[in-house]
Amino acid sequence: MSEEVKKMIIDYVKKEYLEEDSTMEINEDTKIISSGIVDSFSMVSLKMFLEKKFSIKIPDDKATPEAFDSANNIIHLLKEYTTI
Amino acid sequence: MAYSENVKSFYEDEINSIRQAGLFKEERYIKSRQAAHIKVEYPNGAPTKNVLNFCANNYLGLSSHPDVIEAAHKGLEDRGYGLSSVRFICGTQDIHRELENKLSEFLGMEDTLLFPSCMEANAGLFEVMLDKEDAMIADRLVHASIVDGIRLCKAQLYNFKHSDMSHLEEKLQETQDCRMRLIITDGVFSMDGDIAKLDTICELAEKYDAMVMVDDSHATGFIGKLGRGTHEYCGVIDKVDIITTTLGKALGGAAGGCVSGKKEIVEMCRQRARPYLFSNTVPPVVVAAAIKVIDLISKSTDRRDKLEDNTKYFRGKMVQAGLDIKKGDSPIVPVMLYNAKLAQDIARDLYAEGIYVVGFFFPVVPKAQARIRTQISADHEKEHLDKAIEAFTKIGDKYKILGKKKEEIIAMYGM
Numbered sequence: 001m002s003e004e005v006k007k008m009i010i011d012y013v014k015k016e017y018l019e020e021d022s023t024m025e026i027n028e029d030t031k032i033i034s035s036g037i038v039d040s041f042s043m044v045s046l047k048m049f050l051e052k053k054f055s056i057k058i059p060d061d062k063a064t065p066e067a068f069d070s071a072n073n074i075i076h077l078l079k080e081y082t083t084i
Numbered sequence: 085m086a087y088s089e090n091v092k093s094f095y096e097d098e099i100n101s102i103r104q105a106g107l108f109k110e111e112r113y114i115k116s117r118q119a120a121h122i123k124v125e126y127p128n129g130a131p132t133k134n135v136l137n138f139c140a141n142n143y144l145g146l147s148s149h150p151d152v153i154e155a156a157h158k159g160l161e162d163r164g165y166g167l168s169s170v171r172f173i174c175g176t177q178d179i180h181r182e183l184e185n186k187l188s189e190f191l192g193m194e195d196t197l198l199f200p201s202c203m204e205a206n207a208g209l210f211e212v213m214l215d216k217e218d219a220m221i222a223d224r225l226v227h228a229s230i231v232d233g234i235r236l237c238k239a240q241l242y243n244f245k246h247s248d249m250s251h252l253e254e255k256l257q258e259t260q261d262c263r264m265r266l267i268i269t270d271g272v273f274s275m276d277g278d279i280a281k282l283d284t285i286c287e288l289a290e291k292y293d294a295m296v297m298v299d300d301s302h303a304t305g306f307i308g309k310l311g312r313g314t315h316e317y318c319g320v321i322d323k324v325d326i327i328t329t330t331l332g333k334a335l336g337g338a339a340g341g342c343v344s345g346k347k348e349i350v351e352m353c354r355q356r357a358r359p360y361l362f363s364n365t366v367p368p369v370v371v372a373a374a375i376k377v378i379d380l381i382s383k384s385t386d387r388r389d390k391l392e393d394n395t396k397y398f399r400g401k402m403v404q405a406g407l408d409i410k411k412g413d414s415p416i417v418p419v420m421l422y423n424a425k426l427a428q429d430i431a432r433d434l435y436a437e438g439i440y441v442v443g444f445f446f447p448v449v450p451k452a453q454a455r456i457r458t459q460i461s462a463d464h465e466k467e468h469l470d471k472a473i474e475a476f477t478k479i480g481d482k483y484k485i486l487g488k489k490k491e492e493i494i495a496m497y498g499m
Contacts, residue, residue, distance in 0.1 A: 016245075039447075041243065042224050042243055045243060
């Protein structure tokens with residue numbers, strides 16, 4: 001299950017944040033926040049996407065740049081709120 | 085003592101980490117009026133150097149214009165130095181209202197409210213307009229002051245890829261259920277100098293029943309044939325609902341900003357915007373000079389026309405010289421260098437040549453997008469522009485970047 005979720009997160013990041021002609025590869029360990037692909041202002045879309053997809057509310061103090069820094073980190077965070 | 089050694093070393097460590105990250109900002113002392121030619125002491129204690137200024141927001145060259153200075157003197161004599169009050173107690177003079185009316189007319193809006201700065205206008209606006217049932221849909225490259233204003237507002241935040249209209253449309257579709265929606269953008273983006281696609285934004289706003297807000301700080305006074313701003317440039321002067329802008333750039337450059345737009349929204353700001361309610365009034369001397377500025381630029385477009393000519397000339401010659409600049413029409417002309425150290429080194433060498441510019445790099449701009457942002461002014465004469473182009477060519481040649489594309493510069497210097 002978490003493999004599917006990882007793929008879903010990676011696909012979303014590519015569609016939401018990369019330009020259409022981007023050739024950048026993103027995998028489950030790619031640092032998306034600390035590498036500058038997604039800035040803290042834009043991170044909100046990703047948080048909202050996850051909240052809608054899983055019908056959860058991620059508290060602001062848990063939605064840190066570290067917690068969102070890779071698909072693997074996000075899976076770790078989601079496990080606190082879901083049964084993926 | 086509460087300020088213990090532990091506390092002191094905490095702050096020292098933070099400051100050191102800012103230095104180590106290469107983000108430490110130093111002030112340079114200018115010993116003259118703001119103008120094309122300035123006298124600078126840099127580094128601190130060094131002999132004063134005469135340089136040409138290519139990094140001020142003094143787009144119309146009005147910061148030290150004799151008529152503006154005279155109006156400021158007269159304002160000081162007639163209405164005093166300060167008012168020792170917020171606006172709604174005893175801090176509103178007739179000239180405050182006069183300036184607000186002139187700004188409304190100039191911008192083509194229903195009403196205007198002055199703020200101590202545009203930063204504060206942006207900090208106050210959103211929480212006054214919207215609540216948790218509503219949505220803010222912002223371009224991802226909006227100015228930091230808008231980001232701060234958004235953080236103070238309870239409305240849901242959505243953002244779209246920079247100037248990507250189909251992504252904006254997706255967000256408008258996603259938010260159909262919200263009570264009210266506000267599209268938020270800069271008019272001219274301060275780091276790239278590109279102009280928002282306000283015509284398409286307004287079309288989409290109409291189609292999806294959303295409002296449009298524009299921060300036109302880097303546009304008011306000179307973008308558009310009459311200098312009214314991005315909404316004039318894009319032919320949507322009657323379709324933008326709210327503009328925030330500044331008196332601190334083209335319009336004399338002293339201080340102050342405003343919210344201008346639909347009268348009910350402006351009135352809501354007058355009643356509830358906290359930075360307006362709890363900040364001191366804009367000083368009479370600034371107000372009197374700003375009235376003169378609006379009169380000058382309403383009467384004649386000579387200065388914005390000269391700025392447009394200067395911009396075309398500078399952009400054309402810089403491209404000819406082989407420098408990699410971001411294309412566009414605005415007087416913000418970023419010279420792309422991609423590498424942070426290279427941007428700093430070239431800015432330092434240009435200063436030695438008598439050209440004052442500054443390098444920008446992550447996190448102010450995205451990674452691998454380091455640049456020198458040059459800004460053209462109506463105060464620049466052709467000889468000033470030529471001197472800057474010559475210096476860029478000389479230093480560009482030294483670093484072997486002339487005629488080189490992004491990939492080649494990155495291959496030489498890294499990202």
